Amino acid sequence: MSLYDRWQGSELSVLEKELIFNRDNTGFVEYDTKDGKYFYLHPSPFLNTPKREIFCAESCDPPAEHTFVEVEVESEREYTLKGPHDRITVKTICGWKPFDPSPLAERRKIMDYEEIVHYFTQPFRGEEETIEQIAKCSALFSLPSPPIADEVGGINAAILGKKTQWNTFRGLMKVIPQDFFRPGSRYYYYISDQERCTIKRGCEEANRAIYRPDEYIMDIPLVVEETTLNTLSKDYKELIREEQPLITSYILDALIIKPDPMSTVEKTITDAVHTIREEYKRTGYSPYKQNLGDAVPKLTSSLARLQQTSKATPSDVKNVVELWLDMHSKANKIYSSPLKVAKRYDLLDTARKLYVELHDIYGLEFWIPLNEATTQTTLHPEEFMVSLESLVWAGYAMRKSGAIMLL
Incomplete structure (x- = not known):
């Protein structure tokens, strides 16, 4: 069964249930048009919205795709599509703000x-x-x-x-x-x-x-x-x-x-x-x-x-x-x-060179901004990334978003 075919209660996540049944105008953004003027709000990245509605950003910029947002609706209008029972509501928004779904996802009570x-x-x-x-x-x-x-x-x-x-x-x-x-x-x-x-x-x-x-x-x-x-x-x-x-x-x-x-x-x-x-x-x-x-x-x-x-x-x-x-x-x-x-971690010559060059400047256990580190070495950018990965795998470096640290 596809993720997008789930409708039984036990198959829905806590977040999905909350955004489907208890919250309006909040969800995960998916563009319907390339420019994002028209977009959907899904209850999660893994389930399309069951609501017959689409959002329109006319007087403001659209939210970024693949993010969670809460939108402010200034007007809405219902349109008939292929038949009298096939209708969709177009909601025009005048603003939006980021929405953090983590607290809802952390609230699970069904299982420990x-x-x-x-x-x-x-x-x-x-x-x-x-x-x-x-x-x-x-x-x-x-x-x-x-x-x-x-x-x-x-x-x-x-x-x-x-x-x-x-x-x-x-x-x-x-x-x-x-x-x-x-x-x-x-x-x-x-x-x-x-x-x-x-x-x-x-x-x-x-x-x-x-x-x-x-x-x-x-x-x-x-x-x-x-x-x-x-x-x-x-x-x-x-x-x-x-x-x-x-x-x-x-x-x-x-x-x-x-x-x-x-x-x-x-x-x-x-x-x-x-x-x-x-x-x-x-x-x-x-x-x-x-x-x-x-x-x-x-x-x-x-x-x-x-x-x-x-x-x-x-x-x-x-x-x-x-x-x-x-x-x-x-x-x-x-x-x-x-x-x-020792043989599994034969460091590349370029990795040894990178370690020495950065160590001479920063020493050990100091977070080095990644964009700064690339300017402090004689390695080509492609060689730099391959060499850094070699140091990390061998346990001579750690990394976090935007920074590296020698060990």
């Missing part, structure tokens, strides 16, 4: 985030702590990170286990709307054993779950090797199917929330990046490539989303670091790798 985590435990059997860790990682992947810096958001997960366990993980992800598996989606999910994911222009969040990846840089390993599969009764499977639309609507509300952990727990995150970088390199070997600079802020943001809050806390950072440490330890214990960590 612990219930979302529990959903991901159901197919697996094993030690309780192990199953809980798998479920938390799965939940973080399904409710991924918004963009933390000037990059595409999302979570990349390395799935490590047997094929049957991998297939079970894929089955759990049916709670993710099918529309999000299309490459052109603003929120894109790619779940495959092939490292062939192409991120298209306009994508806001790209989430990749790869079975035993070799080349892709991952944010967290998800080790399902130490589990067996539950045999679920027909009635229990039906209960899970009935629960899935509720979880999907929870995900849709969570995607509206844009936590920025670098604005609330920056120092805690910086310390945590040092922790996972040293632990990852201390072990000497790894069965996957780890994103050492971006993973902690991304996972922290995902955990805040899972709890449907826009503010990350030091406790969130602590929890994701502990989860990463446990999963990384399991990955190294179960899987041997002939490739040393």
Whole structure:
């Protein structure tokens, strides 16, 4: 079923219900004409408005497309289209203001985030702590990170286990709307054993779950090797199917929330990046490539989303670091790798040069405006971005919107 065909109450998110039934002249802007003079207000980016109305900006500039706004209507007129029962109301506006949907999305009462985590435990059997860790990682992947810096958001997960366990993980992800598996989606999910994911222009969040990846840089390993599969009764499977639309609507509300952990727990995150970088390199070997600079802020943001809050806390950072440490330890214990960590992070010569040039000017743990950093290096702009990414993945730099910091 398409996202845009949802009309049953259990399929609608809290935000969508509020804007459909309780608020007028408020919603997510989609242009009907190229210049934006005529536009629709949808209850969310994932559902077209059921209201037979369109808005017209004649005496003011139109609002930006793909933003939430509340408009002021100065007049309205009803027009008949193809028949007497096919009518539309044109509302002429004289002004508008931005509308923040986050407080509505955070107000959910139907489910607690612990219930979302529990959903991901159901197919697996094993030690309780192990199953809980798998479920938390799965939940973080399904409710991924918004963009933390000037990059595409999302979570990349390395799935490590047997094929049957991998297939079970894929089955759990049916709670993710099918529309999000299309490459052109603003929120894109790619779940495959092939490292062939192409991120298209306009994508806001790209989430990749790869079975035993070799080349892709991952944010967290998800080790399902130490589990067996539950045999679920027909009635229990039906209960899970009935629960899935509720979880999907929870995900849709969570995607509206844009936590920025670098604005609330920056120092805690910086310390945590040092922790996972040293632990990852201390072990000497790894069965996957780890994103050492971006993973902690991304996972922290995902955990805040899972709890449907826009503010990350030091406790969130602590929890994701502990989860990463446990999963990384399991990955190294179960899987041997002939490739040393040091070899996985052979820095580009240009990356070393960039690090030295910026370090000589700014030193460590100082936020450098990105546009300023590009003027303080001898690298070509394209070389600069590739080299910066190399430093981030290796844990020698962090980034946030418009700035970078050497570690």
